[in-house]
Amino acid sequence: MIEVKNISKIFRQKNGEEFFAVNDISFSAKNGEIVVLLGVNGAGKTTTMRMLSTVLQPNAGTAIIEKYDIIKNPQKVRANLGFLSGDTGLYSRLTAREIIVYFGRLYDVKDEVIDSRLEKLSKLLDMDSFLDKKVDMLSTGMKQKVSIARSIIHDPPVMIFDEPTSGLDILTAKNIIDFIYKCKDDNKCVLFSTHIMREAERIADRIIMIHKGSKLAEGTWQELQAETGKRDLDDIFIEFVNREEHKSFDDLKLDEIEGENDEL
Secondary structure, three states, rough: OOOEEEEEEEEEOOOOEEEEEEEEEEEEEEOOOOEEEOOOOOOHHHHHHHHHOOOOOOOOOOOOOOOOEEOOOOHHHHOOOOEEEEEOOOOOEHHHHHHHHHHHOOOOHHHHHHHHHHHHHOOOOOOOOOOOEHHOOOOOOHHHHHHHHHOOOOOOOOOEEOOOOOOOOOOOHHHHHHHHHHHHOOOOOOEEOOOHHHHHHHHEEEEEEOOOOOOEEEEEEHHHHHOOOOHHHHHHHHHHHHHHHOOOOOOOHHHHHHHHHHOO
């Protein structure tokens, strides 16, 4: 499972000013559950996932993945984690098989186990026809299948998908979604990020809405509908954004009033 505890990440802009890409976010995701991080581009979804995958280190807070702390035990975290994004890098001069075997060995999986898992993954993802072709000769959909196999060859209990369907055609995107359902059926913990509302509606057991680095709301689609009185997820998201902006405006006005009282 995943347990995120008050995680924050600060970046410095070219002008020297600092800003929170992620600001004090907490949530959890359980085995056999698909939790969706939903937000517009730049909301902080990718930064959050990169911290969870140990690519970035948080400035504050931490997260526990399968009982391992992302700061104290990054290697253990990576051993229990599969990470897939829309731009996962592949080595163009290697064949699909060579890449998958290579990553299996990186995770210290024995060759005979890699061969067994690769055979099953190849059938599951329909990869037999291109398994021994070089990556630079593969289509976008084929490359994404290789990325999936690469990410799960060590059979991790936790899967993180960072906008994996972005820019893909409808058939390839369907393959990704089907694979995510398969992960859930296998009792894996699944964290999925998207800015596409319909995609979130379709696959989420629970939705975490993120805006400008902060968590707006959390719940099932039905719970979020009940809280806002809105039917469509687009309208629900906008409702929470408007609430947050009004709250920020009210806080600003209160600070101004308190400042005026101090002067008096």
